[in-house]
Amino acid sequence: MDATIVIAVAVxxxxxxxxxxxxxxPQKTVYIVERLGKYYAxxxxxxxxxxxxxxxxxxxxxxxxxxxxxxxxxxxTKDNISVEVDGILYIQIMDPVKASxxxxxxxxASTQLAQTTMRSEIGKIELDRTFExxxxxxxxxxxxxxxxxxxxxxxxxxxxxxxxTPPDSIKGAMEKQMRAEREKRAIIAESEGEKQAKxxxxxxxxxxxxALSEGEKQKRLNEADGRAGEIERVAFATAKxxxxxxxxxxxxxxxxxxxxxxxxxxxxxxxxxxxxNNTMIIPGNLGDxxxxxAAISKVFTHASQRAAEPAPAAAPAALPGVKPAGQQYPPLxxxxx
Numbered sequence: 001m002d003a004t005i006v007i008a009v010a011v012x013x014x015x016x017x018x019x020x021x022x023x024x025x026p027q028k029t030v031y032i033v034e035r036l037g038k039y040y041a042x043x044x045x046x047x048x049x050x051x052x053x054x055x056x057x058x059x060x061x062x063x064x065x066x067x068x069x070x071x072x073x074x075x076x077t078k079d080n081i082s083v084e085v086d087g088i089l090y091i092q093i094m095d096p097v098k099a100s101x102x103x104x105x106x107x108x109a110s111t112q113l114a115q116t117t118m119r120s121e122i123g124k125i126e127l128d129r130t131f132e133x134x135x136x137x138x139x140x141x142x143x144x145x146x147x148x149x150x151x152x153x154x155x156x157x158x159x160x161x162x163x164x165t166p167p168d169s170i171k172g173a174m175e176k177q178m179r180a181e182r183e184k185r186a187i188i189a190e191s192e193g194e195k196q197a198k199x200x201x202x203x204x205x206x207x208x209x210x211a212l213s214e215g216e217k218q219k220r221l222n223e224a225d226g227r228a229g230e231i232e233r234v235a236f237a238t239a240k241x242x243x244x245x246x247x248x249x250x251x252x253x254x255x256x257x258x259x260x261x262x263x264x265x266x267x268x269x270x271x272x273x274x275x276x277n278n279t280m281i282i283p284g285n286l287g288d289x290x291x292x293x294a295a296i297s298k299v300f301t302h303a304s305q306r307a308a309e310p311a312p313a314a315a316p317a318a319l320p321g322v323k324p325a326g327q328q329y330p331p332l333x334x335x336x337x
Contacts, residue, residue, distance in 0.1 A: 018052075021049055021050045021052045021055075022047070022048075022049055022050075023048045023049075023050060023057065024048075025043050025048065027045045028045070028063045029063065030044055030060075030061050030063060030096045031043040031057045032057070032058050032061070032096060032097065033050065033055050033056065033058065034058040035051070035054055035056075039058075039100075042097060061099055063092070064092070065090055065092045065157060066090070066091050067088060067089075068088070068089045068107055068111055069086075069088060069089075069111075070087040070089050070114050070159075071086060071111070071115070072084050072163070073085060073086070073118070075118065075119045075122035075123065076122070078124060078125055078126045079127055083122065083127065083130065085118055085161060085165075086161075087160055088159070088160045089110060089114050089141075089159050090156070090160075091107075091157065092154070093106075093153060093155075094154065095153030097153065099152055103151075103152045106154050109149075110145055110154060113145045114141055114159060117144040117145060118137065121141065127166060130164050134164075138160060142157075
């Protein structure tokens with residue numbers, strides 16, 4: 001019975017030893033093994049057997065990129081304004097042995113160094129520039145921490161500022177400043193719009209006036225062309241009519257027809273004088289109408305003959321039977337109606 005108990009205890013002991021000596025390392029993870037208190041090996045992903053009671057897994061490290069929160073802290077800007085700043089630090093272990101033996105706690109050391117660098121960088125710039133200089137601050141923190149963490153086997157990939165929180169009084173002043181700046185931009189934009197609108201309206205009026213003047217010019221040209229055409233047509237028609245009259249006069253009975261038209265016109269115009277007013281000027285020999293018509297007909301006959309003949313070189317003599325200018329008609333005397 002005692003032998004059975006001893007065997008069972010021995011089997012359990014051996015199983016415990018084997019369980020403690022066997023190690024399965026996950027992917028992207030390394031184990032730092034110490035043998036008798038001294039660094040012995042770095043176990044990468046896979047199955048490994050350790051010597052019980054001699055080998056010991058001292059450190060376990062992940063090779064993945066780690067995200068560490070940088071706690072918020074009070075920073076003083078160049079213009080003596082206290083702001084609260086926090087951030088996020090991204091690091092990755094490049095050498096597990098250095099990360100194990102180069103520093104006591106690489107996470108704490110990295111965050112502390114990031115905080116001190118952040119305070120230093122914030123103190124170099126004014127409050128208004130802290131919001132626009134985030135990228136520069138992040139780069140300075142990465143460079144400083146990465147340089148200090150190289151002996152620790154740590155690679156700092158990047159740093160991001162999460163929040164920059166000024167005091168409430170400063171917030172109110174900044175909000176007023178931003179409100180005034182926005183109102184200023186709105187007024188400038190409105191004035192620029194009005195300016196552009198006036199320019200556009202002036203340009204439109206200019207184009208309209210030019211178009212109207214061009215239209216008026218074309219209208220006047222068209223009217224002038226129309227009047228010129230009209231005058232030309234009237235002149236051609238008048239000339240044609242005169243030629244027809246001259247031809248008709250030269251034909252048989254043309255002279256008698258002219259005398260008849262002249263007599264009708266003479267009597268018609270003479271009759272109109274009595275309708276205008278009660279004073280009428282009549283010829284001295286009113287009954288000699290036939291002689292007056294004959295004299296006028298001679299003038300028309302001579303004019304038609306001159307139009308049909310070529311013009312002589314010398315001035316023509318006075319026609320026989322035609323009185324000089326100013327003495328073709330009997331003298332007139334006024335009579336009261």
